[in-house]
Amino acid sequence: MTELKHGEHGETEPLTADEIRQLSPEEAMLAGSEADGVHIVHRRDRFPVRGTKAEKRAERGVAACFAISALAGFGFIVAFIALPYKWHLPGTPQNFRFYTPALGGLLAVMLLFIGIGMVLWAKWLMPEEEAVQDRHDEPSTEEDKLLTEATLLVGLEDTGLPRRSLILRTLGLAGGALATVPLVAIVGAMIKKPGTQLLHTMFEPNKTLFPPNGHVPLVFENFRRVGPDDIEPGGLVTVFPGVREKVNGYDGVTSASSPTLLIRLRPGQKVKARKGQAGFGYPSDNPEFLAFSKICTHAGCPASLYEQQTSRLLCPCHQSQFEVLSDAKPVFGPASRSLPKLPLGVEVGEDGRQYFVALSDYKEAIGPAFWERP
Structure with a gap:
């Protein structure tokens, strides 16, 4: 772990902007955490060796959750358009009664699996970390901003998105479904004038x-x-x-x-x-x-x-x-x-x-x- 500079009497001194620029993103993130009063007690990469079979299995599991969420969103749109919904008396086909449960069930599956995917992503793929943070209210300096930038870059790297295209694509599908479903329900009900x-x-x-x-x-x-x-x-x-x-x-x-x-x-x-x-x-x-x-x-x-x-x-x-x-x-x-x-x-x-x-x-x-x- 990269520590802050120490003065002549052992006290810590903040890094300068030039010194921060010489650090790697990981080192700058750790230094920034210490400078901001966040003490990282434990940090471990779940897969120190990249590309193992175990990592690929975990990635496919997360992607499967996002894919199921996307399929449920697509199913919601199809059910909203295609399923019969018009009420009529007993003695005639009663398949209209499945309309609302089908929409509710598909919406629940969509939200459930995008949530499960997020949780499994954090538990299976992102680094394991424990940190303790001090509270303070001082305004941010330029050095603080650079350290924060490094923290965000490392956070993006920790997610694995730049190298996990399968998760990125399935997450995009699930996110698209999550954004489209409410629009379909709202706009679709207004297409036909009731007269x-x-x-x-x-x-x-x-x-x-x-x-x-x-x-x-x-x-x-x-x-x-x-x-x-x-x-x-x-x-x-x-x-x-x-x-x-x-x-x-x-x-x-x-x-x-x-x-x-x-x-x-x-x-x-x-x-x-x-x-x-x-x-x-x-x-x-x-x-x-x-x-x-x-x-x-x-x-x-x-x-x-x-x-x-x-x-x-x-x-x-x-x-x-x-x-x-x-x-x-x-x-x-x-x-x-x-x-x-x-x-x-x-x-x-x-x-x-x-x-x-x-x-x-x-x-x-x-x-x-x-x-x-x-």
Whole structure:
């Protein structure tokens, strides 16, 4: 180890700039550490003899981690573009449910293996070192700057990057994936304009499918129509628009905006309707049945836990509560907007039974805080 100069009485003296320039980077780094109050207690190169089989194995292990990270990032981009994501009812192909887990899993693998690669790089390839540092607040001199420069050069040499092209290339791939994945997720979601699709659901009247008035029937997930006798007093069911769309050869609902809660009030319960929505329940003059969007107006979770004793709907994600007898007005939690209400009606089917229909689409937008505009 190169030490600082010693004066006549044994005290250390700082090296001059010319003397520093005469030192090798390793010697200057050690001298700079001592000058800066960093005492290197132990320093050992993991592979004093360069190019051994053991070093090559370690290098390939680190590079493999970076390569896996890069492949996971590439897989994320492919999954984001190619995997099906559009929701539709049970009974039709449910492969859309793998979309979010696939993205999350690939992102986790990408971050995990770039982290593992960094740790193994430090443990397997970089020199082993122990140091003790003194604290001081003096400003840096020109000599300090030269010594710091030497320290950085030796640090770069310790990483082995100048001579480990395999690690350098795989690290570049992993770093490129790490930088590209967020851009793909952010920009990719904005390429296609939503148009007016956020303002409508599949309950919008359709005279072509349901002549003559176009009222869309309410159905269970198996497409069986829902009637007043299907719900007990105080009960709740999830219903969907009876609109079939072709999906990979199957018929089903393909809009995640459409799940609706159909509630039957208990005897004696009265509704305090919001302005303009007094006739939305069934019967319209003294409603016993109410229908609300199942999508919480806070973050889009399913608000489907119903306490018939308190007439409150609970969203399990963030504990927002909605008072059903006040037209699903939020009374607790982060939600600040009432659940949209679906206008209900009843029509007689071919079998002579009564079945629920939607008299119109929702009169307000479905969904979370996106719609909470000043």
